[in-house]
Amino acid sequence: MGKNEMLVSFLGTLFSPAGKRGALSILIFHRVLARPDPIFPDEPDAQRFDALLSWIGEAFNVMPLDRAVAALVEGRLPARAAAITFDDGYADNYTVALPILQKHRMNATFFVATDFLDGGRMWNDTVIEAVRGYEGETLDLTHLGLGRFEIRTPEERRNAIQSLLPAIKYLPAVERSAQVTAIGEVTRRPLPDDLMMTSDQLRALRAAGMVIGGHTCSHPILARIDDDAAYREIADGKQRLEHILSEPVSLFAFPNGKPGKDYEAKHVRMVRDAGYRAAVSTSVGAARRDTDVFQLPRFTPWDRTSLRFGLRLVDNMRVRGSSPHEGAAHHLPSRGGGAALAVSSTAARAAVPLSDGSDGMTCHYYAANSMLAWRQSGGDWADAAGARSEDHPMRSRWFRPPRHCRGSSSTSRRWPTIGRSARRPRCPLPPRSPGRQIGHRQFSEPRARERHGAS
Known part of the structure; x- marks a missing residue:
């Protein structure tokens, strides 16, 4: 263990000791690319993901999420407990991330939106790939009310994507689908149909010892659809995964996952009623024994050095979401x-x-x-x-x-x-109002997630 990892390990133990006072840090990823993406340079590629797991393994005790949640509830977490999760069900989770996880002898949980298995494509990826493949230098979407973008360079394409995704994300499902289709008609580029896992890859992922969790069927924003549709999304996604895997599925990830914005208290009750035993959000922080196991927070630092990455994870341990703090x-x-x-x-x-x-x-x-x-x-x-x-x-x-x-x-x-x-x-x-800052950079969702209109 290097000096940086020793420092992070020491500080992590202060904030996350073993036992009842322990904290569970849950990391969130979406994709692990085979090679760097010039449009999204902050998206982890194989080499960087390998380095991240090395840093995490040196300073933290990585556990399967289902076992970690059980240990959290029972007050027997090891010091510096951590779990790794992936959202959505991208094919590179199996082809790229799995071998690296196996190399480091680590387990991860994969939350899968079932409608996109076997050749499907999420709406945000349709936008991304349409802009990526467009051959012109200017993308004019003013007739759609989305603006006009110069896309001569990878950075300009990234800026265009980062403007389009938020503008479309919270539209009603039918209107959002129409906008995405219209963007595809403007760009007129063939779109990939192999971005998401197949059912066979999902079964192989589970056979390798990884944990599979539910992520609805079509990845809707639950707060924007009616209650019956929301429950069907939650329950039907679970049933389809159980049919594919021939075993119960007990973990769930809220799509997008921001409490109060993307899901509400009633959706937490729906997840519990559907038979799940725990669920994760995208609220920052670390889970403690008094944290609601159906709203476990997740966070992944974006830093490029082991020390900064580790210190940011340690700082994140102090955030408990809505749970009361022990001391100021x-x-x-x-x-x-x-x-x-x-x-x-x-x-x-x-x-x-x-x-x-x-x-x-x-x-x-x-x-x-x-x-x-x-x-x-x-x-x-x-x-x-x-x-x-x-x-x-x-x-x-x-x-x-x-x-x-x-x-x-x-x-x-x-x-x-x-x-x-x-x-x-x-x-x-x-005590001041809760802020999440380290040095001169403010906490925000990892920049790699900017490419994801969904989580």
């Missing part, structure tokens, strides 16, 4: 309008004790940032405090107190220090 978490401010990772004051003090003996709470910067700079500066806290951003992947502003609580002496600016008499400014940090 504080958002630790940084200069330049950014925000450092949030951490409970107890954990921060345990890792980097900077108390000045005052009744006010000292500014505690996240332990990971301090440790990283300390390691890269050769063990000198003063050098770590004054580290330049070009020398370290984490910005130097993370090691300095916020502008409003700096003292006037030069020593207070060389902060944090341990075992020194330098004056440290006091800065009470009451």
